[in-house]
Amino acid sequence: xxxxxxxxxxxxxxxxxxxxxxxxxxxxxxxxxxxxxxxxxxxxxxxxxxxxxxxxxxxxxxxxxxxxxxxxxxxxxxxxxxxxxxxxxxxxxxxxxxxxxxxxxxxxxxxxxxxxxxxxxxxxxxxxxxxxxxxxxxxxxxxxxxxxxxxxxxxxxxxxxxxxxxxxxxxxxxxxxxxxxxxxxxxxxxxxxxxxxxxxxxxxxxxxxxxxxxxxxxxxxxx
Amino acid sequence: xxxxxxxxxxxxxxxxxxxxxxxxxxxxxxxxxxxxxxxxxxxxxxxxxxxxxxxxxxxxxxxxxxxxxxxxxxxxxxxxxxxxxxxxxxxxxxxxxxxxxxxxxxxxxxxxxxxxxxxxxxxxxxxxxxxxxxxxxxxxxxxxxxxxxxxxxxxxxxxxxxxxxxxxxxxxxxxxxxxxxxxxxxxxxxxxxxxxxxxxxxxxxxxxxxxxxxxxxxxxxxxxxxxxxxxxxxxxxxxxxxxxxxxxxxxxxx
Numbered sequence: 001x002x003x004x005x006x007x008x009x010x011x012x013x014x015x016x017x018x019x020x021x022x023x024x025x026x027x028x029x030x031x032x033x034x035x036x037x038x039x040x041x042x043x044x045x046x047x048x049x050x051x052x053x054x055x056x057x058x059x060x061x062x063x064x065x066x067x068x069x070x071x072x073x074x075x076x077x078x079x080x081x082x083x084x085x086x087x088x089x090x091x092x093x094x095x096x097x098x099x100x101x102x103x104x105x106x107x108x109x110x111x112x113x114x115x116x117x118x119x120x121x122x123x124x125x126x127x128x129x130x131x132x133x134x135x136x137x138x139x140x141x142x143x144x145x146x147x148x149x150x151x152x153x154x155x156x157x158x159x160x161x162x163x164x165x166x167x168x169x170x171x172x173x174x175x176x177x178x179x180x181x182x183x184x185x186x187x188x189x190x191x192x193x194x195x196x197x198x199x200x201x202x203x204x205x206x207x208x209x210x211x212x213x214x215x216x217x218x219x220x221x222x223x
Numbered sequence: 224x225x226x227x228x229x230x231x232x233x234x235x236x237x238x239x240x241x242x243x244x245x246x247x248x249x250x251x252x253x254x255x256x257x258x259x260x261x262x263x264x265x266x267x268x269x270x271x272x273x274x275x276x277x278x279x280x281x282x283x284x285x286x287x288x289x290x291x292x293x294x295x296x297x298x299x300x301x302x303x304x305x306x307x308x309x310x311x312x313x314x315x316x317x318x319x320x321x322x323x324x325x326x327x328x329x330x331x332x333x334x335x336x337x338x339x340x341x342x343x344x345x346x347x348x349x350x351x352x353x354x355x356x357x358x359x360x361x362x363x364x365x366x367x368x369x370x371x372x373x374x375x376x377x378x379x380x381x382x383x384x385x386x387x388x389x390x391x392x393x394x395x396x397x398x399x400x401x402x403x404x405x406x407x408x409x410x411x412x413x414x415x416x417x418x419x420x421x422x423x424x425x426x427x428x429x430x431x432x433x434x435x436x437x438x439x440x441x442x443x444x445x446x447x448x449x450x451x452x453x454x455x456x457x458x459x460x461x462x463x464x465x466x467x468x469x470x471x472x473x474x475x476x477x
Contacts, residue, residue: 121319124281125333125385126308135332139323217322217365 005187011178018174019195025091025170026157026199032096033156034149037103041141042133044104045111055104062101068162070094075166091163091170099156106148110141143214150207154200161196171195232295234258235280235311235389235422241288242275242444249275251444252289257422259388262415264423264431264452267441268470273424274316276441277393280422281313293389309337311389312382316397318374320366326353326377327362330384338385345384352380356410372403379410383419390414390421397426428474432456442466 008015043055062070075090085093114137122132142149164173171192179188235257242250250272257263265273278284280291282298291298296307320329330349334340340348353362356376366374375395382390392411396404408430415421415434425431431438431452438455440447447464454460461467 115317115319117315117317117319118321120283121313121315121381122321124283124308124311124313125381126305126337127333128336131336135336136321140321143323214323217367 003187003190004184005191007182007184008178008187008191011182015171015174015178015191018169018171021088021169022157022160022171023199025088025095025163025168026160028092029095029099029156029160030153032092033099033103033152036096036100037107037149037152038138040100040104041107041111042137044108059101059104062098063105067094067098067159068165070098071162071166087163087166087168090166091160091168095156095160095163098159099152102152102155103149106145106152107141110143110145111137113144114140139214143211146207146211146214150204150211153203153207157200157203158196232292233388235291235293237276237280237289237291239289240276240279240286240291242272242279242284243287249444250279253441253444253446255439255446255449257389257420259420260418261437262419262421262423262435263437263439264425264435265439265441266425266428266431266470270443271441272444273441274393277313277391277422277424281311281391282308309385310387311391312385312387313391313393314375314378314382314395316394318366318371318378318398320374320377320381322366325363325365326358326369326380329366329377330381333381334384349380349384352383353377355413356380357406370403371399372406375399375403375407376410379407379414383414388420390419392421392423392425394424394426426474428471440464440467440470 040055040058043051044059046052071090071094074085074094075087078085118136118140119132122136127135160170161172163170164176167173169177175188175192179185182188235255237253237255240250240253240255241248253272253276255263255276265276267273275284279286280293280298282304286299293307293310296303296310298304298307321332324332327346327349330352331342331345334345334348335342350359350362353359353376356379358373358376358380361369361373366377369377375398378395396407399407404427408427411421411423411430412434421434423431423435435452437449438452438461439449440455440461447466448455448461450461455467456462456471462471
């Protein structure tokens, strides 16, 4: 058998469309899971037992269910009780909820690692709790959790391939179609390997630069 | 300032303060007044309750008994605590600077957020404060880029930026080597000369002697003496108490 990429040429626009859909869904889910992660981490570390318990249940629930089952429940289960959401929105919401559970755990450990003295200094200076969270807790927690958060986001991109199972022709979905059209799965999936690896590598690069930016005080002093 | 009842309210007032951690009693009925303009040093060996007393004054520890008021605002009352905290500012042993913010940002955060001072004005004031402690050139450095003594000077500026009536200093040189300690104590001497009211928990006995108007000695959670500085060090005054004489002898030997 000959390895021949040229046979994929007519399918490039179709594959690109799929890649774009993957990128869109992942970008939205990344933002969604970061917002959910921050919110849930804040609730879990709050002094209210009810809020922290609710956040704990959320994390425990969504971390312990296979993503494909969550997805099927949203996409095939919910219509049974009259809730219809299109495949793309379902995918983004499901990814955000699952990613949010993992992100919140990472952010929470970043919050717990903050020196209590720093929080006491903020408290006695009269800053309100929301201001302390926004200006002190969140940025310090993100400094330490940005790298493990990167792993969560990379996992999110990889997991997004499962969206192909709910009729969404994102990258993996389109590749499946091209593979069955051309009968050349080897070439198709070889390309897919490279595209996913490149996508996640981009995230690694972005996380690395964000980490340096958030920890710029530990860089050599240029002043 | 006098109230109608004739009660002086320009002061920090502690009455019968009790605090325990589990079964250990840390403060056992402390009465202490600090009026505006005074510099009161609190001495005592480790575990005598000095730091806990400061932490009760700024509301970081809840009292188990008694009462602390700052200008008549009760720190145990959640509604009055915010007012009480606006009147005092704390400098900590381990600096507790915000690591992700520059010196100026550390200093301006609370003035901007709590006192609602416009950013430009807050920054100008912060730079002037840093100048006054010899750190003008390091205004935009992060805490990790500063030495311990420099960090603590930023810590003092951060407290002063709130224009507190009372400055609470919790063993602020204990984490510093002698040279850095001197840097920081010079600033305090300067503040004492300008009439800043200070409650100074310290192990620096000799320095306390030079800046304090009064010395308070705590032992095992009890206030042993509260005397004007000269009386405290006089042989017939504080030194007459064997526990204090022993403490001072040990401190001087170190």
